Amino acid sequence: MLVYAPAALLFLLFCWRMLRESRRFGNAVILGLAAVCGLIAWMSRLLRSGSTTGTVIACALLALGALGILVLTCLLFLNGLRMVRKEGRSPTNLLSLMAALAIVGVIALVVTASLVRSPVLLGAGAAALGLSGYLSFLFLCFVCYAFLYGRLRVRRKAGFVVVLGSGLIGGDTVPPLLASRLDRARSVHAMLSRRGGPPVLITSGGQGPDEKLPESHAMADYLTARGFPAELIEREDRSTTTEENLRFSKAIMERADPGYRCVVVTNNYHAFRAALTARRTGVRGQVVGSPTAAYFWPNATIREFAAVLVAYKRINTAVCLLFVLAGVLVWATR
Incomplete structure (x- = not known):
């Protein structure tokens, strides 16, 4: 059973970090490492057992992984085409399609390098395989932990509910994506009100260059038109990014209550x-989070993952350069 010790220790570390602070990307990585260590330990035991059943199970898992990559590539490709049809050909709407093409490209490069045995191709294939493996691991960590984080129960008490803006249709109309956030905010507000005094609801969003009014004002109008009390709404109308949404809303909450607690609502x-x-x-x-249309979720998740990579650009750049260097060494030693 010692073979499972690294996985168990990593899982205990994950639990400890979760209890201290759930809003860390490191938690996702540690959980992913625990899962990888556990899977490697299990596969090792199966192969070392020497039994036919163990070998068959190990081979079946490898085949299942290969099939999963194929299915994922097809789904990403189909989702990319659907995004283009429904949302247009903007760069952000092409992310799932580009991800599918990138997977096909890496597989083609690795297969070609193994057949041709060219030093340049072998180096490029090694670097591409390392980079894709690293990014795939981080992406799976991100998706799985984001799913777990979204299932955490809302705290018992909070004095504020903050709704993040997301743009308006036609310059003044709340789109379905933002309406979903506002509807979820109403349900969260009602739940918190039943547990104590009604919290203040902050609509957060400034006015874009193509908008007729600040997003926060349109959001407040959407809520009041559906019976939400106007006196419980505070408008934050200067922000243009998620970080500004949170910083400016934080200032409002600290002025009202230095010891505040809040619930932030987004998709x-x-x-x-x-x-x-x-x-x-x-x-x-x-x-x-509030519900999002199924076809929109894959592309949006890839965009969110890319933004997280940029937020931790120093360490990710360093690791990627190591894989590139490894590819150069493979090329040089051939």
Whole structure:
């Protein structure tokens, strides 16, 4: 059983860090490492057992992994085409399609390098395989932990509910994506009101260059038109990014109550990154997500993951350069 010790220790470390602070990307990485160590330990035991059953199970797991990559590539490709049809050909709408093409490209490069045995191709294939493995691991960590974070229960008490803006249609109309956030905010507000006094609801969003009014004002109008008390709404109308949403809302909450607690509402695909930003900006509160259209989720999740990579650009750049250097060494030694 000692073979499972690294996985068990990593899982205990994950639990300890979760109890201290759930809004850390490091938690996702540690959970992923625990899962990888546990899987390697299990596979090792199966192969060392020498039994036919163990070998068959190990081979079946490898085949299942290969099939999973194939299915994922097809789903990403189909989702990319659907995004283009529904949302247009902007760069952000092409992310799932580009991810599918990148997977196909890496597989083609590795297969070609193994067949041709060219030093340049072998070096490039080694670097591409390392980079894709690293990014795939981080992406799986991100998706799995974001799913877990989204299932955390809302704290018992909070004096504020903050709704993050996301742009308006036609310059003055709340789109379905933002309406989903506002509807979830109403349900969270009602739940918190039943546990104590009604919290203040902060609509957060400034006015974009193509908008007729600040997002926060349109959001407040949406809520009051559906019976939400206007006296419980505070408008934050200067922000243009998620970080500014949180910083400016934090200032409002600190003026009203220096010891505040809050619940931040956004869409489910954005919740974990918003939580990371909330921790970085010193906002004391949990982030919850609202439902998103299924076809929109894969592309949006890839975009959120890319934003997290940029947020930790120093360490990610260093690791990627190591894989590139490894590819150069493979090329040089051939």
